Amino acid sequence: MTDVGSSSRASTRRGDKGMSPVARLRLFIKQILDELRKVVPPTRSELLNYTAVVIVFVTFMMAMTATLDFGFSKLVALVFGN
Incomplete structure (x- = not known):
C-alpha cells in the first residue's frame, strides 16, 4: 500500500541538497508543526x-x-x- 504523501516527501528529500540552510530550517519546522497537529492529547x-x-x-x-x-x-x- 502506497502512502499518498510519500511521493511529495521523497521529492522534497531529493531537493534538500540544493536548499539553503534557512529554507531547510523552515521546512524542518513546518514538518514538526504538521506532525504536532496530528497529536491527540x-x-x-x-x-x-x-x-x-x-x-x-x-x-x-x-x-x-x-x-x-x-x-x-x-x-x-x-x-x-x-
Missing part, C-alpha cells in the same frame, strides 16, 4: 491512569532494586566479613 482519565501506572511501576522497580541491593550487600558482608 490524552483525556483527563487517561492521563490519570497513565500517571498511576508510571508511579506504580517506578515504586515496584525501586523496591526491587533496594531489595537486591540489600541482599547483595548482606551476601558480600557474609563472604568477605565486615
